[in-house]
Amino acid sequence: ITVYVPRDSAAVSVGANEVAAAIQREADGTPIRLVRNGSRGMLWLEPFVEVETERGRVGYGPVTPEAVPGLVAGGLFEGAPHELCQGVVDELPWMRDQQRLCFARVGVIDPLSTTDYEAGGGLAGLRRALELDPADVVTEVTDSGLRGRGGAGFPAGIKWNTVLKTDGPLKFVCCNADEGDSGTFADRMLMEGDPFCLIEGMTIAAHAVGASEGYVYVRSEYPDAVNTLRRAIDIAYAHGWLGENVLGSGLSFDLFVRMGAGAYICGEETSMLESLEGKRGMVRSKPPIPAITGLFGKPTVVNNVLTLASVPTILAEGPERYAGLGVERSRGTQVFQLAGNIARGGVFETAFGISLGTLVNDYGGGTRSGRPVKAAQVGGPLGSYVPTSQFDLPTDYEAFAAADAMLGHGGVVVFDDTVDMAAMARFAMEFCAEESCGKCTPCRVGAVRGVEVIDKITGGQDRDGNLAVLNDLCELMTDGSLCAMGGLTPNPVRSALAHFPDDFMTNSANHE
Ligand code: FMN
The missing domain is CATH 3.40.50.11540 (NADH-ubiquinone oxidoreductase 51kDa subunit)
Structure with missing residues (x-):
C-alpha cells in the first residue's frame, strides 16, 4: 500500500509532517510505503493525503493529525469513502482540466527518486x-x-x-x-x-x-x-x-x-x-x-x-x-498561481488563453471571504490591478499589455470589495521605495515622492494639481528608470487610478 503525504513546504506549514507521523503510527503493522511527494497544487486541501488504489490515487484533505486515527480505522489504506475524501485525484476538475507539462510530475512522484x-x-x-x-x-x-x-x-x-x-x-x-x-x-x-x-x-x-x-x-x-x-x-x-x-x-x-x-x-x-x-x-x-x-x-x-x-x-x-498550445504569440502552457483572497488557491497549469475570470471564479471559486471580487493583481507587485470588468481578458502577453496589464510570472492575487485601491497604490510606491537598489534617481526618489503625493491626494489637498503631479511622476518613472523596478511601479498605481478613481476620494489610504 503506497500512501503519499507531501513534503512541500506549503503542506508542511499546515501540518503535513505531523500527519505523516500519525499515519505511520496508526498503520501499526499494516505494511505501508509512505512517500513524501511534492504538492499537487490544491493548496486549500493541504495536507493532502493520497492512497494508491486500483481506481487510481484517491485523495483526502485537508487532513489533520487528529483525523488520522478515524481515517485509518475507516479504511484510508483501501481508499474508502470519508468526509475528507475528495475522490480519484486525476478525475478532480482542478486536475483533469489542467495541461501539466512543466508540472507533469510535481506532486506525483517522490522528488528525489x-x-x-x-x-x-x-x-x-x-x-x-x-x-x-x-x-x-x-x-x-x-x-x-x-x-x-x-x-x-x-x-x-x-x-x-x-x-x-x-x-x-x-x-x-x-x-x-x-x-x-x-x-x-x-x-x-x-x-x-x-x-x-x-x-x-x-x-x-x-x-x-x-x-x-x-x-x-x-x-x-x-x-x-x-x-x-x-x-x-x-x-x-x-x-x-x-x-x-x-x-x-x-x-x-x-x-x-x-x-x-x-x-x-x-x-x-x-x-x-x-x-x-x-x-x-x-x-x-x-x-x-x-x-x-x-x-x-x-x-x-x-x-x-x-x-x-x-x-x-x-x-x-x-x-x-x-x-501547438496557447494563443497568438503566447505558446505552450503557463503555470498560474492563484493567491490572495481566494477560496481555492494553488497552482493551475494550462495553455495560454484561458481567461482570468475562468481562473479566478471557476477554478479559484471566487473570494475566500465570500464577498464579491473587486480586482486581481496579476504579475506580482509591479503588475496592474485588473478589475472584474476585464476578467474576460485572455491570458496572453500581448492582450494583457494592450490592456495596460501584464502576465508576469503568472501570479494572480485576488481582492474582495473591501480593498481600498488608493491604499494599494500607495503600497506600490512604498514597496518600490523600500526595495529600490538606489542606483537611479527616478526609482529611488520617485517612489518616495509617489507615497507623499498619493497621501496628499487622499488627504484632499489640491486634488487636481496633485493628480497631475502623480501622472507626471509615473511617466518619469516609466521612461527614466534603469530597470523595471522603477519602470513598472506605475502599473499598479495607474491601474488603481484608472479603474477605481473613487477610492482616491477618501482619506482612508492616508494611514501611518
Ligand atoms: N525573474 C525571475 O525569474 N524571478 C524573480 O524573482 C524576478 N524578479 C524580478 C524583480 C525585478 C525588480 C525585475 C525588474 C525583474 C525581475 N525578474 C525576475 C525578471 C528578470 O530580470 C529576468 O527577466 C528573468 O530572470 C529572465 O528569465 P526569463 O527570460 O526566463 O524570464
Missing part, C-alpha cells in the same frame, strides 16, 4: 538534446515559442542563440529562483516537487549554448527548496547526469546552488548576477546584455525556473506539441 523521475518521462529530453547539435537544440527551443516565465516574456531561443553565438572559453547558465513576486510559489513547488526537471533543463541549456557551469540563485526564504535541490544535485552527479561526462556525451557541466539574502531587486537579472558575484545587489546598465557580458563578465543564459523546467518536455516531444 531517479526511478520515479525516469518512469515519469524524465531525462528523455536531455538524452535527445545530447544527440543534437547545439544549434539544433536552440532552434527547437525557438520553434516551440517558449518565452521567459520570469516576467518579461522574452523568447528563450533568441537569448540562447546570442549566448551560443558569443565565443568564449567559459559560459554560464544561471537560473533565477529568487521568486520575489507576491502571490507566486510555482518556482518553489517545482524545485521541491521535481528538482531533477530543473537540473535537466539547465543541462540542456548548457549543451545548447556551450556552458560548463550553472548556478541556481534561490531566495533565502526557501530553505526547503535549497535542501531538496542540493540533494538532487548530489544524486544527479552520482548518476552521471551532471559533472565531467554527462550521460557519456562528453558534455561537462557543473551545477551549484547559491542563496540570496532577501532583496526583491536581486530577482532582476543583472542584480542577481552582481549578487552571485558576491556583491551588493545593484542593477547594471544594459547594454551590455547578460547573454554577452553576464556572470563574471562571461556570456550567460539567465532564465527563470519555469522557463528552464519547460525545456525537457519540449526536447522530449519536439517543439510542435508545445507550439
Whole structure:
C-alpha cells in the first residue's frame, strides 16, 4: 500500500509532517510505503493525503493529525469513502482540466527518486538534446515559442542563440529562483516537487549554448527548496547526469546552488548576477546584455525556473506539441498561481488563453471571504490591478499589455470589495521605495515622492494639481528608470487610478 503525504513546504506549514507521523503510527503493522511527494497544487486541501488504489490515487484533505486515527480505522489504506475524501485525484476538475507539462510530475512522484523521475518521462529530453547539435537544440527551443516565465516574456531561443553565438572559453547558465513576486510559489513547488526537471533543463541549456557551469540563485526564504535541490544535485552527479561526462556525451557541466539574502531587486537579472558575484545587489546598465557580458563578465543564459523546467518536455516531444498550445504569440502552457483572497488557491497549469475570470471564479471559486471580487493583481507587485470588468481578458502577453496589464510570472492575487485601491497604490510606491537598489534617481526618489503625493491626494489637498503631479511622476518613472523596478511601479498605481478613481476620494489610504 503506497500512501503519499507531501513534503512541500506549503503542506508542511499546515501540518503535513505531523500527519505523516500519525499515519505511520496508526498503520501499526499494516505494511505501508509512505512517500513524501511534492504538492499537487490544491493548496486549500493541504495536507493532502493520497492512497494508491486500483481506481487510481484517491485523495483526502485537508487532513489533520487528529483525523488520522478515524481515517485509518475507516479504511484510508483501501481508499474508502470519508468526509475528507475528495475522490480519484486525476478525475478532480482542478486536475483533469489542467495541461501539466512543466508540472507533469510535481506532486506525483517522490522528488528525489531517479526511478520515479525516469518512469515519469524524465531525462528523455536531455538524452535527445545530447544527440543534437547545439544549434539544433536552440532552434527547437525557438520553434516551440517558449518565452521567459520570469516576467518579461522574452523568447528563450533568441537569448540562447546570442549566448551560443558569443565565443568564449567559459559560459554560464544561471537560473533565477529568487521568486520575489507576491502571490507566486510555482518556482518553489517545482524545485521541491521535481528538482531533477530543473537540473535537466539547465543541462540542456548548457549543451545548447556551450556552458560548463550553472548556478541556481534561490531566495533565502526557501530553505526547503535549497535542501531538496542540493540533494538532487548530489544524486544527479552520482548518476552521471551532471559533472565531467554527462550521460557519456562528453558534455561537462557543473551545477551549484547559491542563496540570496532577501532583496526583491536581486530577482532582476543583472542584480542577481552582481549578487552571485558576491556583491551588493545593484542593477547594471544594459547594454551590455547578460547573454554577452553576464556572470563574471562571461556570456550567460539567465532564465527563470519555469522557463528552464519547460525545456525537457519540449526536447522530449519536439517543439510542435508545445507550439501547438496557447494563443497568438503566447505558446505552450503557463503555470498560474492563484493567491490572495481566494477560496481555492494553488497552482493551475494550462495553455495560454484561458481567461482570468475562468481562473479566478471557476477554478479559484471566487473570494475566500465570500464577498464579491473587486480586482486581481496579476504579475506580482509591479503588475496592474485588473478589475472584474476585464476578467474576460485572455491570458496572453500581448492582450494583457494592450490592456495596460501584464502576465508576469503568472501570479494572480485576488481582492474582495473591501480593498481600498488608493491604499494599494500607495503600497506600490512604498514597496518600490523600500526595495529600490538606489542606483537611479527616478526609482529611488520617485517612489518616495509617489507615497507623499498619493497621501496628499487622499488627504484632499489640491486634488487636481496633485493628480497631475502623480501622472507626471509615473511617466518619469516609466521612461527614466534603469530597470523595471522603477519602470513598472506605475502599473499598479495607474491601474488603481484608472479603474477605481473613487477610492482616491477618501482619506482612508492616508494611514501611518
Ligand atoms: N525573474 C525571475 O525569474 N524571478 C524573480 O524573482 C524576478 N524578479 C524580478 C524583480 C525585478 C525588480 C525585475 C525588474 C525583474 C525581475 N525578474 C525576475 C525578471 C528578470 O530580470 C529576468 O527577466 C528573468 O530572470 C529572465 O528569465 P526569463 O527570460 O526566463 O524570464
